[in-house]
Amino acid sequence: MERVKLVDVARAAGVHPGTASRALAPDSSGLVSPETVRRVVRAAERLGYVPNTLARGLRMARSFMIGMVVPDITNPLFPPMVRGAEQVLSIAGYTLVLTDTDNDAASERRQVDQLRARGTDGFLLATARWNDELLDELADAGVPAVLINRNTAGHRLPYVGADDRTGVSAAVAHLAELGHRRIVHLAGPQDTSTGRERASAFRQAIRSHELPAGRGLVRPCAAYSEDAGAEATERLLASATEFTAILAGNDLIALGALRVLTAAGLRCPDDVSVVGFNDLPLVDKLTPSLTTVTLPLREMGALSAQMLLTALDAPRDAGPVAQALLGVELAVRGSTGTCPEAVRGYPHKRGGSGPYLGGE
Amino acid sequence: MERVKLVDVARAAGVHPGTASRALAPDSSGLVSPETVRRVVRAAERLGYVPNTLARGLRMARSFMIGMVVPDITNPLFPPMVRGAEQVLSIAGYTLVLTDTDNDAASERRQVDQLRARGTDGFLLATARWNDELLDELADAGVPAVLINRNTAGHRLPYVGADDRTGVSAAVAHLAELGHRRIVHLAGPQDTSTGRERASAFRQAIRSHELPAGRGLVRPCAAYSEDAGAEATERLLASATEFTAILAGNDLIALGALRVLTAAGLRCPDDVSVVGFNDLPLVDKLTPSLTTVTLPLREMGALSAQMLLTALDAPRDAGPVAQALLGVELAVRGSTGTCPEAVRGYPHKRGGSGPYLGGE
DNA sequence: CTCGTTTAAACAAACGATTGCAGTCAACCT
DNA sequence: AGGTTGACTGCAATCGTTTGTTTAAACGAG
Numbered sequence A, B: 001m002e003r004v005k006l007v008d009v010a011r012a013a014g015v016h017p018g019t020a021s022r023a024l025a026p027d028s029s030g031l032v033s034p035e036t037v038r039r040v041v042r043a044a045e046r047l048g049y050v051p052n053t054l055a056r057g058l059r060m061a062r063s064f065m066i067g068m069v070v071p072d073i074t075n076p077l078f079p080p081m082v083r084g085a086e087q088v089l090s091i092a093g094y095t096l097v098l099t100d101t102d103n104d105a106a107s108e109r110r111q112v113d114q115l116r117a118r119g120t121d122g123f124l125l126a127t128a129r130w131n132d133e134l135l136d137e138l139a140d141a142g143v144p145a146v147l148i149n150r151n152t153a154g155h156r157l158p159y160v161g162a163d164d165r166t167g168v169s170a171a172v173a174h175l176a177e178l179g180h181r182r183i184v185h186l187a188g189p190q191d192t193s194t195g196r197e198r199a200s201a202f203r204q205a206i207r208s209h210e211l212p213a214g215r216g217l218v219r220p221c222a223a224y225s226e227d228a229g230a231e232a233t234e235r236l237l238a239s240a241t242e243f244t245a246i247l248a249g250n251d252l253i254a255l256g257a258l259r260v261l262t263a264a265g266l267r268c269p270d271d272v273s274v275v276g277f278n279d280l281p282l283v284d285k286l287t288p289s290l291t292t293v294t295l296p297l298r299e300m301g302a303l304s305a306q307m308l309l310t311a312l313d314a315p316r317d318a319g320p321v322a323q324a325l326l327g328v329e330l331a332v333r334g335s336t337g338t339c340p341e342a343v344r345g346y347p348h349k350r351g352g353s354g355p356y357l358g359g360e
Numbered sequence C: 001c002t003c004g005t006t007t008a009a010a011c012a013a014a015c016g017a018t019t020g021c022a023g024t025c026a027a028c029c030t
Numbered sequence D: 001a002g003g004t005t006g007a008c009t010g011c012a013a014t015c016g017t018t019t020g021t022t023t024a025a026a027c028g029a030g
Helices: A008-015 A016-024 A034-047 A053-060 A078-091 A105-117 A133-141 A164-176 A191-208 A226-238 A251-263 A297-313 B004-011 B018-022 B033-049 B054-058 B078-091 B103-118 B135-141 B162-179 B195-206 B226-238 B251-263 B297-312
Strands: A064-068 A095-098 A122-125 A145-148 A161-162 A181-188 A218-220 A243-250 A273-275 A292-294 A322-328 A329-331 B065-070 B095-100 B122-125 B147-148 B159-162 B181-184 B243-248 B271-273 B292-294 B325-328 B330-333
Touching: A008 A016, A008 A034, A016 A034, A016 A226, A016 B004, A016 B147, A053 B054, A064 B181, A064 B297, A078 A095, A078 A105, A078 A161, A078 A297, A078 B095, A095 A105, A095 A122, A095 B095, A122 A297, A133 A145, A133 A164, A133 B292, A161 A164, A161 A297, A164 A181, A164 A191, A164 A273, A164 A292, A164 A329, A181 A191, A181 A226, A191 B330, A218 A226, A218 A273, A243 A251, A243 B195, A251 A273, A297 A322, A322 B135, A322 B297, B004 B018, B018 B033, B054 B226, B065 B078, B078 B297, B095 B162, B103 B135, B122 B297, B159 B162, B162 B181, B162 B195, B162 B243, B162 B271, B162 B292, B162 B330, B181 B195, B181 B226, B226 B251, B243 B251, B251 B271, B297 B325
Parallel strands: A064 A095, A064 A122, A122 A145, A145 A161, A161 A322, A181 A218, A181 A243, A243 A273, B065 B095, B065 B122, B122 B147, B147 B159, B159 B325, B181 B243, B243 B271
Antiparallel strands: A292 A329, B292 B330
């Protein structure tokens, strides 16, 4: 059974293909008599007509495809965003093309180029670095694109993210309320906006709670990964820094921290409280369950898609680029508890019987 | 800067567009003189020519796009498959279009229709039901498609899955070795091949280990979800069935079971051992860490993509449809331990002081 | 009654590539 | 020498839509 095309519908309705085309398109259906519209629409339904997107795209110089670029779809942070975006795009008649850059800049460029060659109408990018050449190029070229989750230094492209500052502030407030005074931030990579922003918000929160502000309280990790978090925690323990709580740049870093703390004989939350970021699936079922900041991932994906859609049929440069921040929530769980005495790194100086030092 | 098209290249090389087209296509470049080929290729490179995929697709009735359909990208089971498939497809010059059906048959049909309208060259489907009308239609229509993870009753389409039977068999062997004799299987939905296959493999394993085979040992859940697993476990406890171990249809079901067991005062693995399936991220960090069956998800995705590619340029019907099973591994962790005395449901009959009854 | 004016539908030209067919020209064979 | 072959390349149709431009009909006013 051959695919039914516009000519077939037109013939069935007894009109010219051109007329049928106008009748079917909501925009132009005003140009044809209501009676004819009805006839055409009915014929289309009866025959099960589905327009050929390639032909239409060729004629209209639009592909109705949106490219979405994520660093690693395997990271549970991204699927909800993808899902939110896909839902919005699909009801608007667009198709989502997903690509995974494997956290590699070269691969990212290749993917984006390939999509551009395909005539992709716009991009949803979750891979932004703080200084990102590729994104600058896209901005220069006027390619419709929206950033998700991570922003760039220039703020030249529309951006949808979470209100990280408020999340950090809530986390610090929570810890302060539990009596913690020496809080360490295991920050995310400083070449990402989230890493920088959360670190900056952390410093500000420390000040506003009038907590001791010494150096070494913010310790950037090499990556948003468990291993990077573990490594940073080892360095932290090896240093002489005293702390009773850790605010991690994200959940994976928190998991790495927990692993190392446990290995060092420190218990959570009895000895050290830990807060994560992102609320990945299952972190609520760990022992202890992880206190963390919940992000509206799905909504971020949906909103970014919507912003892209409006950008698509807006005039070339319509006002300033939008920067949207969605609200977050602190999920208080088992990994945070009231402050014990100050805890310090490894059995160094004032050596005691174990890693658990401080007052007393 | 306008996109350079084939005519531009042809003019620059001093040939007809048709000739340029042939010169550029590896298949037909034998039809044109080597000298001309060289000239055209150089011109194309110099001008930075990238063919318009839409135009080509329209003419050739191929889009170089592959549709991948998953029930829920948010389920950590799927991202690795997507990733494996994407990698293979992208190096073959194909683009992966991902859609999420939200576990809804109507939505699935809509998505597939839309993709077909777009001229999608083939499908990777992870949504198969045991009796699946849509897939039968696709098979009838001769649409190139490969099933992943789940199969259909008819076995009419190529399929790539995991060797579930061996996984189940290893799990049961492991439990039997720990001394368990009364093992219950909280099976997955029986309208999925995985649910049926694992249940069938379970029965066979019970027989081959000569374990007591009573009724009520296989208890299908309504879905592959934590809630469904919890509900099934409640019914199990309410029944008079004795058991010391549970083999869950997948990890989510296992999590539901653990929740209910804990709530009922039963401890894992002291009172009841639990085995999952799939090895989702983080289940190794739970307390107790979950013993489960690890699937080669990424490889499954890659292989299915490869099979689809070969199917794409094979003659219409080339031999029997391939059915590939990839090896699995049992990850033995903390949720399984040596058998205590028989455990039974709630304080019924022979009423004791708690839920923990049996021998002793 | 006629001449603008509106309204509705038909016509035909794109969009950018691929490809069957036909033509050119030189070489080759008998 | 004439016809045949074969290697290249040019020509033009085609894929299925959309859309600017006629054409045809209907309408209203002077």
